[in-house]
Amino acid sequence: MNDGAAIAGLGMTELGRVYGRSPRRLAADAVRAAADDAGLALGDLDGLLVSHGLGGSPGIELADTLGLRDLRLLTQMNSFGATAGAMLSYAAMSVLSGAATAVACVFADAPLKPKQSAGSAYHRDAPEWYGFGGMTAALGFRSVNAFYALAAQRHMAHYGTTSEQLGAIAVSTRAWASRNPLAQMRDPITLEDHQNSRWVAEPLHLLDCCLVSNGAIAVIVTGADRAADLARPPVHLWGWGQGHPGHRKAAGSAFGLVTGAATSGPIAMKMAGITTADVTQAQLYDCYTSTVLVSLEDYGFCGKGEGGPFAASGALGPGGALPTNTGGGQLSGYYMWGMTPVSEAVIQARGDGGDRQAASDVILVSGNGGILDHHATLILSPHPKGA
């Protein structure tokens, strides 16, 4: 017997340049697929947690879209890229407390439009700008790229991190993606390709930046005992944690140097009864290569400031000591915010990784939101906790 919580189902729509379906429709399709995967009927769900991307939809009306009735748990959640981890931990706590028994967690977004570049989906432009925020955008802060570049540059200035070290993350992540049929970018790249890719916002090259994708991903969380009787092998939720440092925009701020992972990681690992030495693979939010680098430090896989040499050592790639972002992450796989690392963790925990399967006994999953403002960590395993 085991009284924990587990992921019993995973549903993924087609991801990438998928047009013609609204985020709400994509979300509904993903929830149906996740229930099917678990061997559950939609009517077996009694909880639904919803997270949307830039489009602002879907919200809790998704329950109506799916025809779900008599739910015991229904809410929209938002901590940006940390939302997936927050949803799964809320679902686990709901199952453990008895508030609900089968909770679907779904993220959907469709920012890509036909005949439009991926970059423009996250870019503002206007002939006139309003107010102080408008002035900041007018001066050049028109997409999130510039803000992450400021963080990465600060890390470089403090610790000597180099573009080549960031490039090592791009290269190892693409090496994994080349083995994942679900990945959008599968052609292998070299460090030279990374260095030659155009600047987006120095020190970030194009190949330091993630993709933009349309689609939806859902998971079903149930009690571990129940999951063991369902269609697919359970993926046990050993631990979870969040960290929101609230760096003030003022003198003394650790912006760019320390993230919420320094808080969320120890909480989740303590709950799971593990240390970083027990982690056999990591699925880290990789909106930028630099996000991976600073997260590795804050989780304690290497010392503070040593993320660059650690990445350049080859530890993260196929055959490395800490297989990281084994599906190609958001850089090369697909960008479903925090559901990108969650979905690959479920695939790996089930042993469904095919050519990219890595040791999956203990998987650390990291979500990151805002400009390194919000972190959520999950510890997942194919084994029951404490077994």
Next chain:
Amino acid sequence: MDIGILRRDGRTDGFFDAAARDRLAVRRCPDCTRGGDGVSGDVLLPPDATSCPDCGTEDLEWADASGDAVLVTWTVLHGRPKEDGSTPPPALLALVELAEGPWLHARLDGVTTADLREGLPLRARFVHPGEGESYPLFLPV
């Protein structure tokens, strides 16, 4: 990158009024003073602060900052290639720390990337375009 035309939105009139007279305005809490360490002084907040993080008041005052700052971190933002293949010139963007403490997202001018370093002394200089509101750029001292 063209900056475009700036318009006020009713919430930051004090900032643009100050910019028009070549002053950099920040917010000041009317109630809180910095103390504790024996160094008393006003609690100054970024121009877009909507409340005091210490006491919670939303009735913030405007105060002129010195305009002096130091460089915290920076990026050279490269323009997005256009359909005709041309690329707009890059912009030098930064986080600057005002002498009074608050940080601002800012655009630098009159400096080359080779000169950029943490702590580089900067000062605000205001641009007064023919149409729209005035705005600050930060230049090396």
